[in-house]
Amino acid sequence: MVEPILSVRDLVTYFRPEEGVVRAVDGASFDLHAGRTLGIVGESGCGKSVTARSILRIVERPGRVEGGEILLRRADGRVVDLAKLDDKSQEMRNIRGGAIGYIFQEPMSSLSAFHTVGNQIIEAIRLHRKLTAKEARERAIELLQLVGIPQPQQRVDSYSFELSGGLRQRVMIALALAAEPGILIADEPTTALDVTTQAQILELIRRLQAERHLAVILITHDMGVIAEMADSVAVMYLGKIVESGPVDAIFHAPRHPYTQALLRSIPSVLAAPRSRLATIAGSIPHPYARPPGCPYYPRCHSFMAGVCDKSTPPVNRIDAAHEVRCFLYGAATETAA
């Protein structure tokens, strides 16, 4: 297999407010390859967004990347550990928006209301590439065209509030691609959008990925979007990746009890009308009241007393690409089966 463009190893990001510790990301590992989409899925508080922000080194205080490696392969072949860089260093600034582009959920608050969309894109281009103002403007218009904004010559001079939600998210994508990054991180890029607009934006991300051989990290709570877009999937629960594998294995042969329960509980347009949904007992624990051992054990239907509540389950390998963090798949269980 080719070398991954980004390799995250045992990433640990904790928040330490005065009241205690929130283990937002607690030992996450995954690889990202050029031209592929990694979907990170989970419910609120699982650490999926903090993972993205850790890679970009924009975790807000009192949060901090406290351990692990974030190995980025640069265009010149060098491998840089982003976890070791100062978040304000010149190199990190070059990488943020340069090697790694990113789009967030709320296109309204991510864009400036005081500058035209064109000027924002031009600024991003000139930050990372040596172009004259005129060249950068032409490049900005090209980018707006690329992301499917009608009449880019006119739109380049409009303000973000003059655009609809869907167009704003397209501008965000143009902005993310301004410096021709190899990696695109999209954190809930379509959550605030209507379903038909969502379909347009997902289609756009897919097209751009194919054209530019982008590596994409797609973060969402929506299993439908994951099924639609991802090549491989990491399922997170309370800061841990509980299961990861190829998209087909995750949806058709899920191993972790949480993944299994999550898939059963999602409403589907394919379901029979008025059919009851399978539910997961209880709710996600408060981050300060994190259970010991496997964080999922209080809700788990396969809970083994004295095991799951005592120690953290190791990562068990189902096959080369499919891993699950659960005692059910330990070496002992495999021989028994």
Next chain:
Amino acid sequence: MTAAHNVLSVERLKKYFPIRRGLLRRIVGHVKAVDDVSFTIARGETLSLVGESGCGKTTTSRCILRAMQPTEGVIRFRTDADRDVDVASLARSELRPLRRQMQMIFQDPYSSLNPRMTISDIIGEPLLVNRIGDLATRRQRIAELLDVVQLPRAYMNRFPHAFSGGQRQRIGIARALALNPALIVADEPVSALDVSVQAQIINLMLELQDRLGLSYLFVAHDLSVVKHVSHRVAVMYVGRIVEIAPTATLFAAPKHPYTEALLSAVPVPDPRQRAKRIVLEGEVADPSNTPAGCAFHPRCRYAVERCKVEVPVLAPTAEGALVACHRASELGLAGVGAVS
């Protein structure tokens, strides 16, 4: 279904918001948020209103509760005394007894509960306001309501901040049930919740309906959720209902091109079903300046000349649906989850 069984019957409802300009604040136009909408809800039935932002689904529900004064139209509500009243034309003083019979569940369980009130005060407030029972019977009723929404009675004296989103939504439901309403208007009741909790609330709403014979007007944008709760579904586009049909029919055999496109856009949680999507071009029309003819024609891949000039009216189909499309009978549109 005869009219006698209808809890609610909405006829030609309109809600226009004036656009004022200039020094004299003259009215220069209208945003037609709801434009000639009619539907009925039977006792024990769930009707879902679906559509994208700005389609008028929330405005419609607000008018029914008279949280907004409709511009035109009749909102016929059958009271528990089996009398029909027109909610749209009632005087304010006559509304209060009616509001006991129509309740609302809100989208955001974080902002819809007063953080300074205990759970018991929140659920008991409708009883207190309507002077129902004494302190002891009210406490008894609150305890029963907590049972109904499957929350421990011990939570009674706690404050909302101690609860998760799903628990808060249960509290909101208990409050809505306090006065034994016949109709509950639920505006996106699960869209702010996590998936694992969403399923619990959907199931609870289904159970309560079976047990208490409630009628729901369910306002939602998520078609997957809608499929799990509805008997019938009405699809709105720019202030109008374009199609209304029994749930199975609407999903398996949509008759309006907009319904087809909406269904096609929903991501299916199965990577083996990455179907070719119908991706609609352009944007939802501006409700202050709707296109002539069918409002959907600029985005419709089946549009013909007639669609640009003549507004289609809702007409019955062979399958028991109503659809507003000139080409409804000749188009064979694709649905999802065909009846298997």
